[in-house]
Amino acid sequence: MLFVVFLVAVTSVVTGQESILAITHVNVIDGTGTPALADMTVIVQANQISQIGKSGTTSVPKAARIVDGRGKYLIPGLWDMHVHEIFGEWLPEDEKVIPLLFVANGVTGVRDMGGDLEPLKKWRARIAAGQLIGPRMIIAGPMLDGPVPQFPSSAPVKDAAAGRKIVDDLQKNGADFIKIQSLIPRDGYFAAADEAKKVGIVFAGHVPDKVRATEASNAGQKSVEHLTGVFEGCSTVEDELMAAPRGPGRGRFLSTYDPERAKALIALFAKNQTWQVPTLYWERGEWLIEQTNTGPDPLAKYAPAAWRDRIWPMFTRDIMKGWSTDPVADREKFFQAELKMVGEMNKAGVPILVGTDTAAGVRVYPGFSLHEELELLVQAGLTPMQALQASTANAAKYLGLADTGTIEKGKRADLVLLDSNPLQDIKNTRKIQSVVLAGRYFSRADLDHLLHEVEAAVAKSK
Numbered sequence: 310m311l312f313v314v315f316l317v318a319v320t321s322v323v324t325g326q327e328s329i330l331a332i333t334h335v336n337v338i339d340g341t342g343t344p345a346l347a348d349m350t351v352i353v354q355a356n357q358i359s360q361i362g363k364s365g366t367t368s369v370p371k372a373a374r375i376v377d378g379r380g381k382y383l384i385p386g387l388w389d390m391h392v393h394e395i396f397g398e399w400l401p402e403d404e405k406v407i408p409l410l411f412v413a414n415g416v417t418g419v420r421d422m423g424g425d426l427e428p429l430k431k432w433r434a435r436i437a438a439g440q441l442i443g444p445r446m447i448i449a450g451p452m453l454d455g456p457v458p459q460f461p462s463s464a465p466v467k468d469a470a471a472g473r474k475i476v477d478d479l480q481k482n483g484a485d486f487i488k489i490q491s492l493i494p495r496d497g498y499f500a501a502a503d504e505a506k507k508v509g510i511v512f513a514g515h516v517p518d519k520v521r522a523t524e525a526s527n528a529g530q531k532s533v534e535h536l537t538g539v540f541e542g543c544s545t546v547e548d549e550l551m552a553a554p555r556g557p558g559r560g561r562f563l564s565t566y567d568p569e570r571a572k573a574l575i576a577l578f579a580k581n582q583t584w585q586v587p588t589l590y591w592e593r594g595e596w597l598i599e600q601t602n603t604g605p606d607p608l609a610k611y612a613p614a615a616w617r618d619r620i621w622p623m624f625t626r627d628i629m630k631g632w633s634t635d636p637v638a639d640r641e642k643f644f645q646a647e648l649k650m651v652g653e654m655n656k657a658g659v660p661i662l663v664g665t666d667t668a669a670g671v672r673v674y675p676g677f678s679l680h681e682e683l684e685l686l687v688q689a690g691l692t693p694m695q696a697l698q699a700s701t702a703n704a705a706k707y708l709g710l711a712d713t714g715t716i717e718k719g720k721r722a723d724l725v726l727l728d729s730n731p732l733q734d735i736k737n738t739r740k741i742q743s744v745v746l747a748g749r750y751f752s753r754a755d756l757d758h759l760l761h762e763v764e765a766a767v768a769k770s771k
C-alpha cells in the first residue's frame with residue numbers, strides 16, 4: 310500500500326514539470342569559481358534557468374512555486390564521471406534502483422564508463438524525454454579490452470583491425486565515447502586511438518597495461534581512470550613493471566618512485582590536458598578491501614541481491630586473491646601516495662573530475678559514493694570549491710556541454726539545494742534539502758520517497 314502512495318507522489322512531480330519555480334533569498338555557489346553570492350533569486354521555467362539575480366531586483370512570476378532559500382546554498386547538479394549502470398550479469402538492468410539513487414543524492418549527470426549499449430541507450434532516451442527519473446547520461450557501451458576480456462560488457466580486441474572496427478561500430482551505434490580497458494593490446498590501442506580521432510569520437514579510460522601513461526597522454530586519451538599507469542610511469546623500473554603481469558606490488562611502486570619522473574609526467578598531463586578521474590573512494594575500497602568490506606553496512610538496504618549476494622562477494626574474492634596480497638601497510642601507504650599524487654596534479658594544473666566506479670565497486674553506492682569522493686579530493690588538497698567544480702563546471706568542460714555545470718541564465722535547471730555551506734565543509738554536500746532535475750523539483754519528502762521506492766525494489770530483488 311505504501312508503495313502505491315510513493316508512485317503517485319512521483320507521478321505528480323512528473324506532471325508538474327511545466328510550472329515555474331522560484332528559489333528565493335538563497336546563497337548561490339554558481340560553479341564558475343566565484344565565491345558564494347548572497348540573497349539571490351533563481352527562476353526556473355520548463356527545464357531551464359530563466360532568470361538569476363539579487364532578490365531585491367529579480368521579480369518572481371505570480372504563478373511560481375516559491376522555495377524559500379534563506380540560509381541555504383544552491384549548487385549546480387553534480388556529475389559522477391565514472392559509473393556503470395547496466396553491466397551484464399554484474400549489474401542487471403534495474404531502473405528502480407541506480408537512476409533513483411543518483412537523483413536522491415543530487416547527481417543529475419553521469420558518464421557511464423562501460424555497459425550494455427542497447428538498454429543504456431533506451432535509458433538515455435527515456436531520461437532525456439522525461440519518461441524515466443534519472444541523471445542525464447553520457448555512455449560508452451562495451452569496453453575495448455583484450456582478446457579475453459575480464460569483465461562483462463566488453464568488446465574483445467585482438468589486433469589493430471579489430472580496434473578500428475569496434476570504434477567505427479560503436480560510433481555508428483550511438484556510443485558517446487570509447488572506453489579503454491587494461492588488457493587491450495598495444496597495436497589495438499593505437500589503432501583505436503587513431504580511428505577515434507578520424508571519426509571524431511573521444512576515447513578515455515584506463516592506461517592499458519602495455520601502454521605507458523606518457524604514450525596514452527600523447528595519443529590523445531582524454532581521461533585516465535584510477536591513476537592507471539601513473540605510478541608505473543613514476544617508477545625507475547617502468548619497463549620491468551610493464552613487462553610483468555599486473556598484480557601485487559604496491560610496495561615496489563613506492564620503493565622505486567622517482568620524484569623527477571613524477572614531475573615530468575604531471576607536466577605532460579598538464580600540457581596535454583589529460584583529465585584525471587582518480588576514483589579515490591574505490592581505490593581505498595579496493596586496496597583495503599578487508600577493512601572497507603567488513604562491518605555493518607548502513608546502506609545495504611539499497612543494494613539489490615545481485616550486488617550484495619553475488620557480484621560484490623565475487624569481486625572481493627578476486628581482489629583478495631590478486632591485487633591485495635601486498636602487506637596491508639604497503640597498501641595503506643600506497644593510498645596515501647595516491648592522495649598526494651592527486652594534490653600535486655591539481656597544483657600543477659592537471660584537470661580533475663569526480664568519479665566513483667559505482668555500482669561495480671564493492672559497497673560503492675550510486676550517489677552516496679560521490680560525496681565520499683568529494684571529501685577525499687579535499688583531503689588530497691583540492692579546495693572545497695575546486696572539488697565542487699570537479700563535479701560540475703569541469704564535467705561540463707570535459708564533455709563539451711555548454712548547457713550544464715554552472716548556475717547561469719539559459720543553463721539547464723539541474724540544481725541541488727543544501728542546508729549548509731559546502732565551501733566551509735565539503736561534507737555539507739550531503740545535506741540535501743531539494744534537487745531540481747531538468748526543471749523538475751524534488752523536495753526533501755520527494756527525495757525520501759525515491760529512496761523508499763528503491764528500498765521496496767531492493768527488498769523484492771532476487
Ligand SMILES: [Zn+2]
Pocket residue numbers: 391392393422666669
Ligand atoms: Zn569503472
